[in-house]
Amino acid sequence: MSKKKNKLLKEALLLSSIILTSCGNENTINAEIQAPVFEKVIEAPTFDNNSIKEEPEEIVIEPVIPENEHVDLVMIGDVLVHKPVYTSGIKEDGTYNYDHFFTNIQEDLDEAEIKIVNQETILGGNELGFSSYPCFNSPQEIGVAEANAGFNYILQATNHAMDKNFKAINNTINFWNNYPNITMLGLNSSEEDQEVIHTYTQNGLTIALLNYTYGTNGIPLPSDKPYLVNLLDEEKVTKDILKAKEIADFVVVLPHWGTEYRYTPDSLQEKYTKLFSDLGVDLVIGTHPHVLENIETVTNDEGHEMLVYYSLGNYVSGQTEKDRVVGGMAKVSIEKDYETNETFITEYELDPIVTQQGEYTVYKLEDYNDNLAEQNRIRRQSGCSNFNMDYINNLCTEILGEDFNQETEKVKVKLK
Numbered sequence: 001m002s003k004k005k006n007k008l009l010k011e012a013l014l015l016s017s018i019i020l021t022s023c024g025n026e027n028t029i030n031a032e033i034q035a036p037v038f039e040k041v042i043e044a045p046t047f048d049n050n051s052i053k054e055e056p057e058e059i060v061i062e063p064v065i066p067e068n069e070h071v072d073l074v075m076i077g078d079v080l081v082h083k084p085v086y087t088s089g090i091k092e093d094g095t096y097n098y099d100h101f102f103t104n105i106q107e108d109l110d111e112a113e114i115k116i117v118n119q120e121t122i123l124g125g126n127e128l129g130f131s132s133y134p135c136f137n138s139p140q141e142i143g144v145a146e147a148n149a150g151f152n153y154i155l156q157a158t159n160h161a162m163d164k165n166f167k168a169i170n171n172t173i174n175f176w177n178n179y180p181n182i183t184m185l186g187l188n189s190s191e192e193d194q195e196v197i198h199t200y201t202q203n204g205l206t207i208a209l210l211n212y213t214y215g216t217n218g219i220p221l222p223s224d225k226p227y228l229v230n231l232l233d234e235e236k237v238t239k240d241i242l243k244a245k246e247i248a249d250f251v252v253v254l255p256h257w258g259t260e261y262r263y264t265p266d267s268l269q270e271k272y273t274k275l276f277s278d279l280g281v282d283l284v285i286g287t288h289p290h291v292l293e294n295i296e297t298v299t300n301d302e303g304h305e306m307l308v309y310y311s312l313g314n315y316v317s318g319q320t321e322k323d324r325v326v327g328g329m330a331k332v333s334i335e336k337d338y339e340t341n342e343t344f345i346t347e348y349e350l351d352p353i354v355t356q357q358g359e360y361t362v363y364k365l366e367d368y369n370d371n372l373a374e375q376n377r378i379r380r381q382s383g384c385s386n387f388n389m390d391y392i393n394n395l396c397t398e399i400l401g402e403d404f405n406q407e408t409e410k411v412k413v414k415l416k
């Protein structure tokens with residue numbers, strides 16, 4: 001591009017000198033050669049009638065293309081708030097604090113620009129009372145802890161969104177409205193609100209983020225408010241993704257889908273994966289099955305590649321099976337090349353995490369050990385006495401395959 005521009009500019013300058021000979025209007029010289037991508041202002045040479053015979057000096061133009069823009073994204077799975085999970089944050093003075101959920105991953109969060117958490121249960125307002133399975137309502141102080149940890153995208157399109165009906169959804173929306181730097185995805189206060197495609201922009205690199213759930217546990221959305229929760233609906237999803245493709249360089253879909261406790265995608269996940277891929281989505285990170293599922297790259301007919309994490313499992317929960325305290329933290333590095341105008345993933349990672357039941361804090365597997373495993377309250381559950389590092393490593397290998405490195409205790413794949 002720069003050579004062509006250079007040639008064009010020379011031609012323009014030559015033409016200018018010819019025009020000057022006849023009319024001498026200096027102000028017209030620069031009119032045709034404005035190139036917004038060039039940071040250097042192109043100085044027009046000054047000509048006067050006496051110097052016209054001389055060859056104009058060759059002007060060397062150095063195009064300054066901005067450096068590639070780079071954004072790191074990190075995401076954790078289900079914050080599934082059973083009774084022991086919410087009682088873990090009750091202080092002696094009767095206040096609530098859940099900062100302990102995130103203490104051990106704070107550094108990882110600090111390194112990323114986009115930080116996403118799946119808030120599985122509704123933060124419906126403390127005056128509604130707290131409840132556990134099957135119809136959850138969780139303390140809003142959990143949202144405060146998420147905000148304190150720096151999460152800036154909160155997923156609320158889950159099968160538990162309608163557990164406490166409209167009032168709880170309304171309270172959850174109002175709660176997140178207190179945080180102008182946080183975008184809550186999945187719940188909407190109006191039809192217009194549901195039409196908005198949420199994006200993150202950093203120096204000309206725009207990333208769109210979309211969140212949907214397969215359903216709301218059989219509790220129907222109010223017929224006069226069908227916009228309350230984003231549902232996986234082929235027509236709606238297609239419309240949104242096409243709109244997102246128009247306004248963003250990179251499209252991320254965060255679906256709440258799959259079959260609970262299953263390590264591989266089910267037919268609904270396969271169907272929507274194909275749809276997302278055909279529409280040119282770049283990254284999919286799923287939640288809901290409460291266990292980890294595999295990661296794969298899907299290529300569509302046009303050769304476009306899409307990375308899929310089918311499920312990140314639980315981040316924190318009170319579930320009582322040993323595979324449900326092992327989840328994952330996804331890390332994806334996204335880059336925009338201004339020379340080609342392409343945006344792509346340079347590297348992706350999955351750091352397995354372990355919920356330390358009892359304390360309800362969470363460790364990265366690389367920081368975990370058999371001593372901690374022995375203290376994990378999951379060991380008291382039937383069939384869980386062999387919960388240890390060998391078990392966790394074997395489980396991760398079974399689900400994640402050969403990309404899971406038992407030495408580094410993570411998946412880390414460099415693409416570019």
Ligand SMILES: [Zn+2]
Pocket residue numbers: 120158159160256287288289
């Ligand atoms: Zn769910």
